[in-house]
Amino acid sequence: MFILEAAKCSIDIDPIVPAFTSMLVDAVKIIVPLLLVVYGMIDLAKAVMSNDEKTMKEAQGKLIKRFVYAVVIFFVVALVQLVFGMLADASGGDIEKESMISCIDCFMTGDNCARDK
Numbered sequence: 001m002f003i004l005e006a007a008k009c010s011i012d013i014d015p016i017v018p019a020f021t022s023m024l025v026d027a028v029k030i031i032v033p034l035l036l037v038v039y040g041m042i043d044l045a046k047a048v049m050s051n052d053e054k055t056m057k058e059a060q061g062k063l064i065k066r067f068v069y070a071v072v073i074f075f076v077v078a079l080v081q082l083v084f085g086m087l088a089d090a091s092g093g094d095i096e097k098e099s100m101i102s103c104i105d106c107f108m109t110g111d112n113c114a115r116d117k
Contacts, residue, residue, distance in 0.1 A: 022110035029077040033070030040066035081108050 040063035047059035084105040 018106045019110060021107045025077060025081070025108055029074055033074045036066040036070040036073075037063075040064075084108050 040059075044056075044059040044063050047055040050056075085108075087105070
């Protein structure tokens with residue numbers, strides 16, 4: 001029951017929690033893709049140093065896959081943030097659903113954290 005009430009933002013939540021969660025989401029959106037690309041570049045550099053054609057081809061494939069994964073991770077997180085932001089800004093409908101969507105948007109983006117009591 002407590003988790004459901006927290007999801008609806010009907011309980012008082014310390015403002016640090018949504019700010020930390022939003023910062024964590026932004027960090028995942030930036031750091032994980034960056035690390036994937038860097039690790040792919042390191043693998044490619046090792047393969048180039050070895051002067052083995054087969055190893056270089058495998059490293060190129062790994063780099064391309066990791067780059068695609070990085071782009072997907074970045075855009076999936078950004079798309080989820082966009083969808084929840086648009087849902088939170090939508091007017092009308094069920095008040096309980098609106099408050100829950102606004103609460104989720106608050107945790108995802110750090111916006112729409114003010115609520116009327």
